[in-house]
Amino acid sequence: MTGELSPADKAKSVAANRAAGYVEDGMRVGLGTGSTAAWLVKRLGERVRADGLRFRGVPTSTRTAAQARDVGIEVITLDEAGWLDLTIDGADEFDSDLTLIKGGGGAHLQEKIVARASDRMIVIADAAKEVETLGAFPLPVEVIPFGLKSTQKLIEEALVAMDVGGRTTALRMNGDAPFVTDEGNHIIDLHLQRIGDARQISTVLNQIPGVVENGLFIDMCDLVIVGHADSRVDLHHLGKEST
């Protein structure tokens, strides 16, 4: 995270630095997972060390927990926090309703629990994450290992029943073995191409036995901060945009 940054990393760090300004003394803050969230954790660590910022962070993955501790952030569990003032996280896609696809990093289960237990959720992103219609990014679905193949079959049948455009599903791999989440589960990525009715898809998927949680975040995000490589920032509130 040092030296000459690529334009994408610069954009992510610009968004993260702006979001870090929303964290105030005494807050309990959900810390997201992924490359953009890593910039946030880095910046918050700098604020802790340089400005004496005092807040407690609830990480959404073992990766983020390790980084947060490394940079000097006080880490607590969600149960210790009870409730959160704010969660800041990345996203794989967001649309004009601030509906999100998350889980590209495989952490959407903890991310959704943490975001849902927060007064406010801010998403940080580069401009490539903004879409007119969700679904070009594969929708991650966390499933328990038991009965994996029958769960995958039921998901595929549900996609046919909902008449969703793309219906290809793929078990996420980590080399030769299935990817394993922090909860010991697996992820099936749904290549839908286009998500028309996010609410319907989310509800139907979560009703299938074996499915733990899907990566659609609906009515959770309050603000998206988009960073640009030239240091500009766009703020997407529900229904309006500002800089």
Ligand SMILES: O=C(CO)[C@H](O)[C@H](O)COP(=O)(O)O
């Ligand atoms: O949902 C996530 C992890 O589960 C990430 O927030 C999402 O994948 C975006 O990651 P990145 O900032 O690396 O593009």
